[in-house]
Amino acid sequence: MSVDLSSTPRTLLVCERSSFQEEKNRVSTQVEQLRFNYKVSLLLPECNSLPSQLESVLDSFTSFYLIKQLPVYELLDKDFLETAVYQGNVYGLSYKTRIDEDNCVALLPNGRLCLSLDKDSFEVLGFEGKPSKFNHRTKSRFVISVDLTDRRMAPGGRGYQRLLTGLKSRLQLQTDFLLSHHPGGGASLQSLLSRCDWSEHRPQMSQRGLTELSCPAVHSCDPHSLLEWLGAVDADVTCENSSSSFLSTLACPEPKTTLSRALSVSVCGLLLPQDIQRLIDQLRCYLQQPRLESWVSLTVHGFADSPVSWGENEHGFLKGGENFYTLLMFHNHTYRLHLATGAHDACPP
Amino acid sequence: MVRVKSRYLLCEVNVSDRSHLLLLDDRSVGAAVKDAVARTHGDYGAALCSVRFCVKYLNAHTGIVFLRFPKRCYKLLWSALPFITSVEMRGQKIPCFLNCLHVGGTIRTCQKFLIRYNTQQLHRMLPKCKNEEEKQQVRRSILNCSQAWGNKEELEGEGESGEDEEE
Amino acid sequence: MKHLDQEEESGVYQRAVLKNASPYHYMKVRLVLEDETSRLSAVELKQFILTGLKTLHGEVGAAINFDLLKYDEDTLTALLRVYSSGLVKLWSSLTLLGSYQNQDCAFRVHQVSPFLLALTGNSRDLQLD
Numbered sequence A: 001m002s003v004d005l006s007s008t009p010r011t012l013l014v015c016e017r018s019s020f021q022e023e024k025n026r027v028s029t030q031v032e033q034l035r036f037n038y039k040v041s042l043l044l045p046e047c048n049s050l051p052s053q054l055e056s057v058l059d060s061f062t063s064f065y066l067i068k069q070l071p072v073y074e075l076l077d078k079d080f081l082e083t084a085v086y087q088g089n090v091y092g093l094s095y096k097t098r099i100d101e102d103n104c105v106a107l108l109p110n111g112r113l114c115l116s117l118d119k120d121s122f123e124v125l126g127f128e129g130k131p132s133k134f135n136h137r138t139k140s141r142f143v144i145s146v147d148l149t150d151r152r153m154a155p156g157g158r159g160y161q162r163l164l165t166g167l168k169s170r171l172q173l174q175t176d177f178l179l180s181h182h183p184g185g186g187a188s189l190q191s192l193l194s195r196c197d198w199s200e201h202r203p204q205m206s207q208r209g210l211t212e213l214s215c216p217a218v219h220s221c222d223p224h225s226l227l228e229w230l231g232a233v234d235a236d237v238t239c240e241n242s243s244s245s246f247l248s249t250l251a252c253p254e255p256k257t258t259l260s261r262a263l264s265v266s267v268c269g270l271l272l273p274q275d276i277q278r279l280i281d282q283l284r285c286y287l288q289q290p291r292l293e294s295w296v297s298l299t300v301h302g303f304a305d306s307p308v309s310w311g312e313n314e315h316g317f318l319k320g321g322e323n324f325y326t327l328l329m330f331h332n333h334t335y336r337l338h339l340a341t342g343a344h345d346a347c348p349p
Numbered sequence B: 001m002v003r004v005k006s007r008y009l010l011c012e013v014n015v016s017d018r019s020h021l022l023l024l025d026d027r028s029v030g031a032a033v034k035d036a037v038a039r040t041h042g043d044y045g046a047a048l049c050s051v052r053f054c055v056k057y058l059n060a061h062t063g064i065v066f067l068r069f070p071k072r073c074y075k076l077l078w079s080a081l082p083f084i085t086s087v088e089m090r091g092q093k094i095p096c097f098l099n100c101l102h103v104g105g106t107i108r109t110c111q112k113f114l115i116r117y118n119t120q121q122l123h124r125m126l127p128k129c130k131n132e133e134e135k136q137q138v139r140r141s142i143l144n145c146s147q148a149w150g151n152k153e154e155l156e157g158e159g160e161s162g163e164d165e166e167e
Numbered sequence C: 001m002k003h004l005d006q007e008e009e010s011g012v013y014q015r016a017v018l019k020n021a022s023p024y025h026y027m028k029v030r031l032v033l034e035d036e037t038s039r040l041s042a043v044e045l046k047q048f049i050l051t052g053l054k055t056l057h058g059e060v061g062a063a064i065n066f067d068l069l070k071y072d073e074d075t076l077t078a079l080l081r082v083y084s085s086g087l088v089k090l091w092s093s094l095t096l097l098g099s100y101q102n103q104d105c106a107f108r109v110h111q112v113s114p115f116l117l118a119l120t121g122n123s124r125d126l127q128l129d
Helices: A027-033 A052-059 A072-076 A078-085 A119-125 A158-170 A186-193 A223-234 A273-288 B018-023 B026-050 B071-078 B107-128 B132-156 C002-006 C042-062 C084-096
Strands: A012-019 A037-045 A064-071 A089-094 A104-107 A112-118 A141-147 A174-182 A197-201 A204-216 A256-271 A295-302 A323-330 A334-341 B006-015 B054-059 B064-070 B086-089 B092-104 C014-019 C024-033 C066-072 C077-083 C103-113
Touching: A012 A223, A027 A273, A027 A323, A027 A334, A037 A223, A037 A273, A052 A256, A052 A273, A064 A072, A064 A186, A072 A078, A072 A104, A072 A112, A072 A158, A078 A186, A104 A174, A112 A119, A119 A141, A119 A158, A174 A186, A174 A256, A204 A223, A223 A256, A223 A295, A223 A323, A223 A334, A223 C024, A256 A273, A273 A295, A273 A323, B006 B018, B006 B071, B006 B107, B018 B092, B026 B054, B026 B064, B026 B071, B026 B086, B026 C042, B064 B071, B064 B107, B071 B092, B092 B107, B107 B132, C024 C084, C042 C066, C042 C077, C042 C084, C077 C084, C084 C103
Parallel strands: none
Antiparallel strands: A012 A334, A012 C014, A037 A256, A037 A295, A064 A174, A064 A197, A089 A104, A089 A174, A104 A112, A112 A141, A204 A256, A295 A323, A323 A334, B006 B064, B006 B092, B054 B064, B086 B092, C024 C077, C024 C103, C066 C077
């Protein structure tokens, strides 16, 4: 038994620095690999109102659908597979299920279906899977990952039949489900939506103007202080504390300057990596215009309860389930990228 | 076989007036330690201190105490010892402090250390003796120590159990 | 990270992985009181948490530095920042704090993360309907 009270579960922070013009930069793959994005927040220094090009990109984010009480076997429906899964990228994630308590389902854009099940449900379902990496000793959670585009999983195939009967007759798994499709949108999902109780949702945008903001030297600030400062701005926490204050001693990292104003914009919902990629491209255009401050920051939070984080790496919750990245872009096409994960996660790409 | 591991702390109780030492008993020392742990480490420390903590040995003449702590938390409990400033005995509060001399894994290694330590102390006493009679007495005790020790070591060889020492 | 700073202007690809390097942990907690109308000020809340630390971890525990970054008096929700080494002690004493001025209370820990940014984007808060 260990009584070391000062240790905490492991966390990872990957820091990258490069230029968009550098061949080896992998920003677009990294953006694409984080499939289920919950929130995008932007910090635009020395900016009064949202520039129209950015606003139009944010407004054009793909809407997503919430299906109430979706029986999971519907995802294996032949029509749905043919019109949506084989034809493009479907993003699907169970809603209001907690990865550390409930059964979670995710449909990845590459046609993979991921089920993260507790031991009981896994045994009732009777389909091949692996014990979760994060509690392999107790084997209390199992992960099933099948490739729906595989020949074995094509409608009529043996694996397909087994999973279908399992989900239909043995484990009647029902869950609220978030669904989105790229590039088809709602039209490609019609075959599934027509049979369910669904509603359409737009990503929700909110803006907040900030004035007299102290700001660290973003080029050279150490990563943890930088993320702390960005978090403080986002959470609306004041950095103006004296070092002798009883309540809080949080301060902006030195050396600091003062921004007369800044704009913080955030969008929430099930957001697609393709939309975020478009936003990044637009931000780079925005940076090319002459202005007082020559940087912008973009933070993308992933869903904490998604069974996968980056790529197909298994994701767990433990005490935070955080998976997010922050991209800091500069005028001269260079960028700083910080990818962070919590304890139950593999290293980001 | 796995045994329950402990750490034995060999401490010396320092008081201003040596006659007070004779009043010491193991219960009062134990209570003082528990008190200090509860003050510095709160309920958590007090709870750790309630399992398998005991005063194994107390020599009221020299003020030597053996404290037994569970191995997994002895560092935390040890850190509270400097905060002991007095021991309450029979309604009397005696100012004192504990000086830790040695940490061992078994009572045996602590005993070995204690004998060596006492010999050293006797050696130091030797030049301070006032008359020949005292000197003779001290010499005799030193001899006793080394004899008792020497015989033992010959019998057991140099199989000193390194595993019991500090890791 | 020193060598990274020197070449900040060049676009050379650099990658560093920091493991367990976060100096702080951040917690989002809410105090639930039996009498829902009573209110605490920020100073009272911090003092209350300190007494909890002192009971469970003694004077050593009470010496842990933590910051009350943000506090909303209406919902009794607070953002705390604590050195990573003190997280377990703070968390455990929050768990065991059971009464405030003779009324039952409890701390609900909503989110814990080594990054303050993560606390601003909790997908469990997503409300549709």
